[in-house]
Amino acid sequence: MKPLSELSLDSARALRVVLTDIDDTVTTEGMLTASAYGALEQLHRAGFIVIPVTGRPAGWCDHIARMWPVDAVVGENGAFFFRYDRERKKMQQRFWASPEELKRNRLKLDAIEAEVLGTVAGTALASDQAYRMADLAIDFCEDVPALPEAEVDRIVSIFERAGAQAKVSSIHVNGWFGDYNKLSMAKTLLxxxxxxxxxxxxxxxIYAGDSPNDEPMFAAFPMSVGVANIRAFAHRLTHKPAYITNGHSGDGFAELADLLLRARHR
Structure with missing residues (x-):
């Protein structure tokens, strides 16, 4: 991972789409700071296509698509995208699975939920689970005391034994049934x-992220950036981002936005 300062303005000038994770990439310790939100808004006003690509739930993504300065949002690790047409006042939605598949998958996820909560002490459902449509999110450090890495791996193994995909974010283990991820839905949206x-x-x-569930994006895009806190997960990554910021979390994202804006205005 090269320092972001080594990304030249000439190379950055060719970029016109910013895809970014949210938790611990745009947010900082669970908070959306003024500087990070301002960076999103400045990028959007400068003409960049700005798209959060997140593990967060459908309920949150409806809000983000409507009220944030973004062009669309990919949610639940690629289960769908939402795009709000402000002129027509209409939400466009695209799901990877059919309604029938979502119902069948939910029954299987309910069984995984029971096994995880019954066998891995200290876990809990993510506080945003009620707003999810396609996946199961297990909290290992957001609203519970942080679990050891070995216990996080146990959660992943329970999902995988049941035939589900599982990805580790900075706060949750997200699991789902289906052959999609952040990258596949981002490609569909674009x-x-x-x-x-x-x-x-x-x-x-260019893609910005901070954790293992961003790895498909790091592998796919030559221009990829990790905020500084990705170093805590570097040992779990086969494909690391090309560049890394000096700043952590939202400060790192603001650092990236500043570089892109300087390149655009040069």
Whole structure:
């Protein structure tokens, strides 16, 4: 991971899409700071296509798509995208699974939930689980005392034994049934809504993240950035981001935004 300062303004000038994780990438210790939110708004006003790509739930994503200075949002690790048309006052939604598949998957996730909570001491459902449509989120440090890494791995193994995918974020283990992730839905959104094919995306998109569930994005985009706190997860990553910020969390995201804005205005 090279320091972000080594990304030249000439290279950054070709970028026009900013995809970013939210938790501990835009937020800082669970808070959305003024500087990080201001960075989102400045990027949006400068003409960048700004899209959060998050593990957070559908209920949150409806709010984000409507009220944040963003062009769309990918949620629940790729289960869907939401895009709010402000002129028409209409929400566009695209889900990976059909309503019937979501119902069947929920029954299987309920069984996993019972096993995890019954066998891994100290875990809890994520506080935002009630607002989720496609996945199961197990809290290992957001609203509970932090679990040892070995216990986080136990949670992952329970999901995987049941045939589910499981990804570790900075706060949750998210699990789901389906052959999608952050990258697959981001590619669908870019192509179907913004007309950006994959070859163009690799040249014009930058992705910012902080944890193992961002790894598909780090592997896919040559221009990828980890905020400084990703160092805590570096040993879990086969594919690391190309660059790393000096600042942690939202300060790191603001650092990235500043570089992109300087390149745009140069």
């Amino acid at each position: 192509a179907d809504v913004f007309g950006i094919g994959w070859d163009e995306a690799r040249a014009s998109v």
